Amino acid sequence: MIGLQILASGILLGGIYALISVGLNLIFGVIKVVNMAHGDFLMLGMYAAYFLFTGLAISPYVSAIIIFPVFMVIGYVVFRLVVKPLLGKAETETNTILATSGLQFVLQNLVLMLFTADYRAIQLEGGATSFNIGGVMLSANRTWAFLICLILAVALYYILMHTRLGAQVRAVSQDRDASVLMGINVDRIYALTFCVGVAMVGLAGAIILPVFSAYPTVGTFFSTSSFVVVVLGGLGSFTGALLGGLIIGIVETAAGVFASTELAQVFSLLVFLIVLFVRPQGLLGKGARV
Amino acid sequence: MKQVKRLFCLALCLVLALSVTACGGEEEESGGGAASGEPGEVNVYVGIEEPLTGANASLGTAEYNAIEMCIEMLNEQGGVAGQYPITYETVDTQSDAATGSSEVERLITTKGVPVIIGSYASGIAAAVSEVCERYETLLWEQSGAADTLLQNGYEWTFRTESMSSLWGATSVDYIVSEADYVKEVLGKDIEDLKVAIVHEDGSYGTAVGEGNYAAAEEAGMDIVVYEAYSSSTLDLSSVIMKLIAAEPDVLLLTGYVNDGALFIRQSAELGFTVPILITHSGGHSVQAFVDAVGDQVNYLLTVDPVPCNPKLDSFSEELQEVFKDFEARWTEKYGVKPAHHVEMRAFAQSYLFFTEVAPLAIEQSGTFSAASCRDAILSLDLDASESLMGAGVKFSTPDEPFTDPVLGNSHVGQNIEAKAFINQYFDGELYCVWPEEYAQKEPVLFLPSSSTLSAGVAD
Numbered sequence: 001m002i003g004l005q006i007l008a009s010g011i012l013l014g015g016i017y018a019l020i021s022v023g024l025n026l027i028f029g030v031i032k033v034v035n036m037a038h039g040d041f042l043m044l045g046m047y048a049a050y051f052l053f054t055g056l057a058i059s060p061y062v063s064a065i066i067i068f069p070v071f072m073v074i075g076y077v078v079f080r081l082v083v084k085p086l087l088g089k090a091e092t093e094t095n096t097i098l099a100t101s102g103l104q105f106v107l108q109n110l111v112l113m114l115f116t117a118d119y120r121a122i123q124l125e126g127g128a129t130s131f132n133i134g135g136v137m138l139s140a141n142r143t144w145a146f147l148i149c150l151i152l153a154v155a156l157y158y159i160l161m162h163t164r165l166g167a168q169v170r171a172v173s174q175d176r177d178a179s180v181l182m183g184i185n186v187d188r189i190y191a192l193t194f195c196v197g198v199a200m201v202g203l204a205g206a207i208i209l210p211v212f213s214a215y216p217t218v219g220t221f222f223s224t225s226s227f228v229v230v231v232l233g234g235l236g237s238f239t240g241a242l243l244g245g246l247i248i249g250i251v252e253t254a255a256g257v258f259a260s261t262e263l264a265q266v267f268s269l270l271v272f273l274i275v276l277f278v279r280p281q282g283l284l285g286k287g288a289r290v
Numbered sequence: 291m292k293q294v295k296r297l298f299c300l301a302l303c304l305v306l307a308l309s310v311t312a313c314g315g316e317e318e319e320s321g322g323g324a325a326s327g328e329p330g331e332v333n334v335y336v337g338i339e340e341p342l343t344g345a346n347a348s349l350g351t352a353e354y355n356a357i358e359m360c361i362e363m364l365n366e367q368g369g370v371a372g373q374y375p376i377t378y379e380t381v382d383t384q385s386d387a388a389t390g391s392s393e394v395e396r397l398i399t400t401k402g403v404p405v406i407i408g409s410y411a412s413g414i415a416a417a418v419s420e421v422c423e424r425y426e427t428l429l430w431e432q433s434g435a436a437d438t439l440l441q442n443g444y445e446w447t448f449r450t451e452s453m454s455s456l457w458g459a460t461s462v463d464y465i466v467s468e469a470d471y472v473k474e475v476l477g478k479d480i481e482d483l484k485v486a487i488v489h490e491d492g493s494y495g496t497a498v499g500e501g502n503y504a505a506a507e508e509a510g511m512d513i514v515v516y517e518a519y520s521s522s523t524l525d526l527s528s529v530i531m532k533l534i535a536a537e538p539d540v541l542l543l544t545g546y547v548n549d550g551a552l553f554i555r556q557s558a559e560l561g562f563t564v565p566i567l568i569t570h571s572g573g574h575s576v577q578a579f580v581d582a583v584g585d586q587v588n589y590l591l592t593v594d595p596v597p598c599n600p601k602l603d604s605f606s607e608e609l610q611e612v613f614k615d616f617e618a619r620w621t622e623k624y625g626v627k628p629a630h631h632v633e634m635r636a637f638a639q640s641y642l643f644f645t646e647v648a649p650l651a652i653e654q655s656g657t658f659s660a661a662s663c664r665d666a667i668l669s670l671d672l673d674a675s676e677s678l679m680g681a682g683v684k685f686s687t688p689d690e691p692f693t694d695p696v697l698g699n700s701h702v703g704q705n706i707e708a709k710a711f712i713n714q715y716f717d718g719e720l721y722c723v724w725p726e727e728y729a730q731k732e733p734v735l736f737l738p739s740s741s742t743l744s745a746g747v748a749d
């Protein structure tokens with residue numbers, strides 16, 4: 001029974017990791033920009049959901065729907081002001097890392113200034129409930145987060161693989177210059193991808209608010225896991241991020257029970273290192289693709 | 291692809307580095323602003339260092355505001371001894387030990403500050419204490435509670451409150467004091483109690499855990515789980531699964547706000563119950579924790595270095611008035627009552643410094659300097675009623691270091707009279723319940739059925 005519980009808890013934790021990493025991977029896969037402020041958009045999403053909950057009594061699961069379009073606008077503004085001016089110039093990759101790192105400090109300190117460093121947590125009706133499936137306990141809030149992650153993954157996969165827009169996005173991610181020659185508006189695809197990437201992590205912020213508190217530097221803790229998940233799964237590989245999240249989640253939970261909770265992350269990073277030695281491109285990575 | 295990988299590695303390194311330092315903000319400097327005065331002139335001038343940005347900003351800012359309010363209150367009456375106005379400089383340690391150490395060094399070398407007050411976190415306190423020792427500047431440490439802080443034999447660092455291991459031992463002492471009631475309800479002697487000790491793995495949590503362990507072992511209890519975790523963890527299900535398997539009678543828990551709230555939530559989700567749960571200060575005593583767990587906070591026991599909502603008649607009449615004045619001012623300024631574990635605790639220690647140490651230093655040597663304050667501190671011998679911390683004040687010296695009764699380590703600059711108190715939440719507010727002389731309410735030892743963690747033994 002404990003084995004099943006470890007698996008269940010690990011999968012739910014992995015779902016949270018995967019949910020947070022999807023946007024990061026999408027932006028990297030298409031634009032080749034490493035968004036260092038990724039965790040801070042998550043933090044903004046958490047704050048937005050917090051204020052919608054405390055001010056207007058909107059459940060974070062509902063506010064996620066409001067947050068998504070709002071964060072697309074925020075993503076567009078950031079893309080135009082911070083990322084776009086650096087694209088196509090010398091040392092684009094390094095400069096965008098530095099620029100988004102700068103953005104990270106701006107966002108954290110802006111939130112600190114506006115909302116102070118207080119921890120903001122919410123209490124949903126019914127408190128910490130769970131589903132009991134044959135003696136295996138599934139946290140309700142984490143199960144919702146996991147299901148939403150799955151829905152997002154399927155929706156994104158469908159859009160990328162079965163729509164004209166998706167084909168354009170894939171084309172741009174595979175060969176930017178050829179895409180231009182084929183008449184694809186690359187700037188538009190870049191802007192759209194960045195907006196969706198930011199909106200997805202904003203949405204993730206709302207979904208995880210019932211589980212974690214919001215505070216200005218909360219994104220930093222999630223950033224590390226997101227980067228590990230994305231690299232483990234394969235850079236730019238969408239399904240890889242999902243798989244990477246689940247593996248890290250299960251390894252951390254199992255290591256916590258059988259070895260020591262303190263060393264759980266050591267084990268997950270060890271798995272990460274082993275995978276990189278054996279498959280440097282990550283589990284499902286086949287070069288830069290979506 | 292190689293370049294891409296290199297970039298991602300670079301990014302990963304940057305993220306890891308940022309997560310280690312938990313980020314920071316910009317430096318802040320404020321205060322009364324006076325520089326050191328003419329030789330011979332008494333100039334009460336101190337430096338305040340607190341984490342105003344970064345991971346500890348929430349509680350660091352609260353402490354800072356309490357120290358500032360203490361200075362404001364005293365300056366309204368003319369300052370130290372009613373005649374020497376207090377001026378101060380402030381630095382933001384950004385929740386980072388290295389930044390704290392360099393900022394304090396700057397305060398000492400460029401501003402000539404003779405006394406440093408603050409720290410909040412034990413890690414920062416350790417770094418700052420080393421700088422103060424080097425420059426022979428006094429560090430009046432307010433909440434760096436880790437045992438290791440005063441084990442170096444440093445002569446310029448002083449701590450009024452009790453150290454973490456004593457907090458850990460106090461929770462066990464309290465259970466032992468209730469041995470008859472425990473026997474009546476659980477049908478077990480103290481020696482038969484199964485105890486689980488779970489703590490965050492920083493210097494503070496580790497010291498509390500060691501205190502728990504030493505005292506539980508001394509009492510002959512059966513320690514079934516002794517587990518540490520990182521306070522930045524996003525998941526505690528593995529710890530909780532271990533606890534479910536071990537079925538302890540008592541859980542002694544130490545953590546910060548987020549992990550503390552995460553523990554309560556995940557325990558409820560995974561169905562963990564325990565008859566007796568005692569937490570240890572840190573995150574469990576602050577408002578953010580109350581907000582995060584809601585009603586579940588009620589009847590939670592915590593160990594703190596101050597009695598919360600204590601019986602006021604345990605203090606001198608003068609201190610009773612000061613206590614009420616501070617509460618009223620804080621409530622008016624910030625719209626909420628001060629949390630006794632954070633704001634009152636910081637206020638109490640600053641008040642002690644400016645009303646007991648500073649006047650004595652000036653009286654004894656005619657100046658306010660690091661050396662005169664140190665001499666004054668070493669000659670202090672106060673009764674418990676004379677400190678809002680609820681304990682007497684007498685510091686250990688290099689010649690007579692204090693050997694702590696829990697772990698047996700030697701400490702210089704520790705208040706040997708310092709105590710820890712058991713507080714309990716009633717309607718979202720902490721009240722001292724043990725020891726009796728400070729207790730306003732009767733303790734509820736076993737978690738009642740209103741708690742999702744209740745084992746339902748005493749209903």
